[in-house]
Amino acid sequence: MGPSAETVQAKPAPHKAKRPRGTGSIYKMKKVWYVAFYVATGRQVTESSRSPLKSVAEHLLRDRLERVRQGLYCGPQATRITFEDLAEDLLNDYRINRLRTIKDAESRLKLHLRPYFGNYLAAAITTDMAKEYVLFRRAQGAQDGTIQQEAALLKRMFNLAYRATKVARVPYIPVPRSANVRKGFIEQAGYARLLAALPDYMKPLVVMAYGTGMRRGELVSLKWEQVDLLNRQVRLNAGETKNGEGRVIPLGDELVEALRSQLHLRNTHFPACPFVFFRTIRTKKNPVPSWVPIGDIRKAFDMGCAAAGLAGTIFHDLRRSAVRNMVRAGVQERVAMRISGHKTRSVFDRYNIVSDQDLVEAVQKVQRFQEAPPSATTPAYPKPAVRPSLPGFIN
Numbered sequence: 519m520g521p522s523a524e525t526v527q528a529k530p531a532p533h534k535a536k537r538p539r540g541t542g543s544i545y546k547m548k549k550v551w552y553v554a555f556y557v558a559t560g561r562q563v564t565e566s567s568r569s570p571l572k573s574v575a576e577h578l579l580r581d582r583l584e585r586v587r588q589g590l591y592c593g594p595q596a597t598r599i600t601f602e603d604l605a606e607d608l609l610n611d612y613r614i615n616r617l618r619t620i621k622d623a624e625s626r627l628k629l630h631l632r633p634y635f636g637n638y639l640a641a642a643i644t645t646d647m648a649k650e651y652v653l654f655r656r657a658q659g660a661q662d663g664t665i666q667q668e669a670a671l672l673k674r675m676f677n678l679a680y681r682a683t684k685v686a687r688v689p690y691i692p693v694p695r696s697a698n699v700r701k702g703f704i705e706q707a708g709y710a711r712l713l714a715a716l717p718d719y720m721k722p723l724v725v726m727a728y729g730t731g732m733r734r735g736e737l738v739s740l741k742w743e744q745v746d747l748l749n750r751q752v753r754l755n756a757g758e759t760k761n762g763e764g765r766v767i768p769l770g771d772e773l774v775e776a777l778r779s780q781l782h783l784r785n786t787h788f789p790a791c792p793f794v795f796f797r798t799i800r801t802k803k804n805p806v807p808s809w810v811p812i813g814d815i816r817k818a819f820d821m822g823c824a825a826a827g828l829a830g831t832i833f834h835d836l837r838r839s840a841v842r843n844m845v846r847a848g849v850q851e852r853v854a855m856r857i858s859g860h861k862t863r864s865v866f867d868r869y870n871i872v873s874d875q876d877l878v879e880a881v882q883k884v885q886r887f888q889e890a891p892p893s894a895t896t897p898a899y900p901k902p903a904v905r906p907s908l909p910g911f912i913n
Contacts, residue, residue: 542579544572551575557586557683585686599640599684604675605632611678618735626668630655635672640679645690648672652692662694669693702835703842704728704828711826717818719797722776724836726795729773731840731858733759734833738812740794742781750774754859765859 537543542555551567553575565582567575605627612620634651635643648669655665673691680688704712709728713721723737732740736754744753747769756764769777777794784791787798788809798807815833823831837858844854 542583544575544579546572553579553582555579555582555586599679601632601635601638601640601643603684604640604679607678607682607684608671608675611674622667623671626671630668631672640676640685643672643676643689645692648689648691652694656694665694702831703839704831704835705839708826708828708831709839712822712828712831715825716822719795719812720815720818720822722780723795723812723815725776726773727833727836728840728843729770730767731837731844732767733837733859734815738793738795738815741792742784742794743792745777745794747774747777747781759859763859765856767857 540556542553545552545554549570551569551572551574552564553567554562554564556562563582565578567578569575609620609623609627612623617623634654635647638647651672652665652669655668656662669691670693673688673693676685676688676691679685713724716724726732726737727734730752732752736759740752744755746753750769752767752769754765754767759765780794784796787807788796791809793809793811795812796809797812799810800807819833823829841854841858844857845851849857
């Protein structure tokens with residue numbers, strides 16, 4: 519006679535061993551096996567093996583864990599991210615931060631980067647392809663400084679995508695060293711000739727640029743509400759400058775006089791014009807002069823430079839000249855940086871250019887110092903110190 523029902527104990531169900539931490543998990547839903555694992559950001563990812571076989575899911579899980587370990591995994595969507603997606607994210611970043619250089623970025627994307635990378639997936643853009651692009655642009659005759667800007671855009675695109683976990687890795691983007699950094703500036707004599715050769719509407723613009731170091735974009739968008747002639751200053755508000763920071767620019771006598779002339783012209787003929795700098799036009803349909811904002815000035819500026827014997831000079835050279843003139847005049851570099859709007863010392867030092875004339879003047883100063891007669895209290899050459907007689911030393 520067998521044991522009674524009371525004495526027979528039910529055997530517990532076998533306990534399934536738990537997978538070690540960090541090795542993911544496998545489970546089945548209906549007839550398909552799924553894998554789950556954690557990526558470097560701590561987010562759990564679930565992915566279907568699309569197979570009823572557990573071995574396929576195990577192979578998929580091993581592959582995903584290895585890619586996570588190597589930092590190559592960022593999600594199934596990475597295989598569908600294209601260059602166009604990266605470019606659009608870049609431009610959106612410009613719009614969000616209200617960067618004034620978005621037009622330049624759009625131009626470089628349209629003319630150079632899109633024609634070369636536009637048909638590729640982001641994962642297909644490798645370091646080798648970036649190197650080929652640099653050599654391709656150089657073969658086209660592009661300067662290294664131009665290629666630098668384009669490579670910087672490409673690198674920025676990948677960095678933004680990596681932060682958003684849209685790409686697994688940022689490829690190394692080679693950036694050529696630029697040997698064509700502009701070092702142009704205008705001496706006082708050339709500045710006077712340039713003013714005489716420019717059209718009237720550009721003269722006050724150039725006076726302000728040469729006297730303050732303001733950028734062209736800051737000048738052409740300057741409005742009268744930002745000018746305080748009583749306190750002799752111009753105020754640029756935050757968000758209206760390239761670096762996004764506001765600053766106050768003091769005005770000297772020449773600048774105040776130029777602005778007063780502009781104000782008189784505006785009050786007399788165009789009281790509704792909000793801009794400090796503008797130009798007047800006449801048409802056949804409307805012979806009465808009217809004002810328009812100053813747009814592209816390159817053609818008029820180039821013609822004035824050619825007439826003044828300054829061919830090859832660009833408007834930005836006025837900014838470089840203003841920085842150097844402030845330092846020459848003895849303005850502290852920290853104060854000069856606040857006036858010109860430079861945030862970093864490295865860029866400011868590139869603008870604080872030493873010319874050949876500076877070197878000549880330095881040698882002349884040394885020569886005048888050496889030729890000057892010694893004063894009554896100071897000997898021409900200090901006597902050498904006499905070494906004291908100490909044991910073991912030879913005097």
